[in-house]
Amino acid sequence: MKAEIITIGDEILLGQVVDTNSAWLGQQLFDLQIHVQQITSITDSEEHILQALTEASQRADVIICTGGLGPTRDDVTKATAAKFFQTELVHNEEVLEHVKQIFARFNRTMPDMNYGQASILANAEVLFNDWGTAPGMWVQQGEQVFIFLPGVPYEMKNLMQHRAIPKLKAFHSAEKLVLRYILTVGIGESHLAESIADIEDSFPSSAHLAYLPKIGMVRLRLTLNGKDLKELNRTADDLQQRLIDRIGSAVIATEDLSFEEVIVRDFVKHNCTLATAESCTGGNIARLITEVSGASEMFLGAIVSYANEVKVSQLGVSEETLKEHGAVSEETVIQMAKGAQERLHTSYAVATSGIAGPGGGTAEKPVGMIWVAVAGKNSVQTKLFQFHGDRLINIERATNQALLMLWNLYRQENQD
Amino acid sequence: MKAEIITIGDEILLGQVVDTNSAWLGQQLFDLQIHVQQITSITDSEEHILQALTEASQRADVIICTGGLGPTRDDVTKATAAKFFQTELVHNEEVLEHVKQIFARFNRTMPDMNYGQASILANAEVLFNDWGTAPGMWVQQGEQVFIFLPGVPYEMKNLMQHRAIPKLKAFHSAEKLVLRYILTVGIGESHLAESIADIEDSFPSSAHLAYLPKIGMVRLRLTLNGKDLKELNRTADDLQQRLIDRIGSAVIATEDLSFEEVIVRDFVKHNCTLATAESCTGGNIARLITEVSGASEMFLGAIVSYANEVKVSQLGVSEETLKEHGAVSEETVIQMAKGAQERLHTSYAVATSGIAGPGGGTAEKPVGMIWVAVAGKNSVQTKLFQFHGDRLINIERATNQALLMLWNLYRQENQD
Incomplete structure (x- = not known):
């Protein structure tokens, strides 16, 4: 069965929001053996929405439309969908009661504007929204389904999981x-x-x-x-x-795992533990590791030592080293890794210190210069990197390289 | 001037990769007064690519195509584009030399497969890629431009910044x-x-x-x-x-700032400093703050105390408190916030402790139960949250709520 996703809203086209909804939807649909063939992001204008609905309806069995369902004037999805289906919007008292309850739950009275949220496509089944005020809608036409969901990720995901997916499971595909x-x-x-x-x-x-x-x-x-x-x-x-x-x-x-998931799983298997001591990566390595379910079995903690005083007080970096070699130096990053390993009592520690940019660079230590150290059971390894990206890219690359260095030392020391 | 972006590759449709390229491109193009009207993500099949190129070329002045330019067989963009333009691929010796140099820079010999990378659309101008091995291409037809870029974000961004944008600046728009x-x-x-x-x-x-x-x-x-x-x-x-x-x-x-940027800017203005003590958020708050350029002026560091021993040794949480109330408790999270504030010598500290899930929940302390504390100059404020999302959503919501609580206390204590 083929699906298409249409995301409606200028914020994605202007680059103010990264479209994480579509990736999540792609995964969920794949699990149902429904294959996303196209994702189309368009402005919230009637003309674009009509065109995208028309094109998608000629190709796909399931069409998921997110965004533009709110109560404010820039939200035109519902009225446009009514035109597309050549139907009308009808007031639904049950939805109105439900929206009022959502406001009541937060001890707020419902602003009048939200009466409009009770207007539902005449040909739709309501997907009641317990996580926000804009209801979802399910429109079935023969073997084709249109699902309308709000664009707020939290609401979209809950509506999909609890309302739409149970209904989608009724469909079956030969392919x-x-x-x-x-x-x-x-x-x-x-x-x-x-x-x-x-x-x-x-x-x-x-x-x-x-x-x-x-x-x-x-x-x-x-x-x-x-x-x-x-x-x-x-x-x-x-x-x-x-x-x-x-x-x-x-x-x-040999499974669909992220690198972080592999590290967590393998460390647990070998009873190894990890700490991080992060300066320029600012906690990003710890964040990636702790996003993995089960990380608490091998990850004990992190010291994000952004200020030099914190490198000294929390990691035991010597003041002489900082004075002589500076915070961005091999000597400092080694002491950071060893300090984290000793103070948090872990078998492994990884440390980063560098200049992510855009400020803070000098001729000797330019933006993008980043030292990484990994302390293992028997040795410490260091590497100097010179990246050329912007702040976020430099942080991302330093994080990836630190995880790679950690993995390589870990593998040297823990052969199966 | 109107633009469309076409991203080619199954990984986005399968949800294995979040499309961050398009948001970045949307921002860059907006700065050039070029307005993205549609983003289309499609599979790397000839049929889809031809259809998307045809549709986009009927609507947009600038069409940016990312992905599918690599040397492996699943990369069909170049051959398909040749069909679309009714032209052919021609060998370009200069590109071959350039690709060889890229391999040489990393002390590697070029695998034979990469000879194909020197095949360029006959109607294109080469955008030389100094950041990877797949060259970009610029095809101008009258008032319309097609730009082909690799999908790897780092390469795409550099090619865009250093090769394509200077050329795009030559265009002008009345609107x-x-x-x-x-x-x-x-x-x-x-x-x-x-x-x-x-x-x-x-x-x-x-x-x-x-x-x-x-x-x-x-x-x-x-x-x-x-x-x-x-x-x-x-x-x-x-x-x-x-x-x-x-x-x-x-x-x-009143500018286009993220919440984190507002916090960093305002803390610097009022000479306030910040530390975080994170358990369930695992460094995510520190990561968001340190992604802001200039964060080092107000952010001193973080203690990610994932293990209880680290809460005791690095933050001074008392063992009795942990025994009596547990790690996920108001008492613990207060001690975490105060511990970070005292040990890192900051005016503000924010702390989180909770059960992100999916494991670790009990009847008394279910998954999604998260305590947040903020320690300020004169007071400590706490709040208990009960979220119902998956691990990543719970972490994200706890992070947002912690930043909101921090902001509210900060504003109470620092009125202009």
């Missing part, structure tokens, strides 16, 4: 899709591709291999399409295993 | 767009809308007001379209001032 993943570290995309070229050549026409590169790593995604799920799974397992055998030790995961 | 922002805290979207309804009623037809709600705050975006930039700016300033006067103290910023 099956099977996926396999291989996460590799330390081998470039094209070298990897050359080393497995003959295996790729021998793929059946139903199989497709995608290369998803990220700093220092490449994720391979193997996709198989067909009708016989059992047969697809057998072929997928076979192809995946042939790739794994060929790629060898660069393979660090 | 001008002027924006104004108002960031408000603590007033709901519909209450806000009601309170300014008469001002909105009096808007000229060239003006448009958008409401962008987020947890606890609403951002207003005022857009004006027209030909006379001076006149547009005068009207925008006038309308913005009328809104600010009406909304009053709920206005916390």
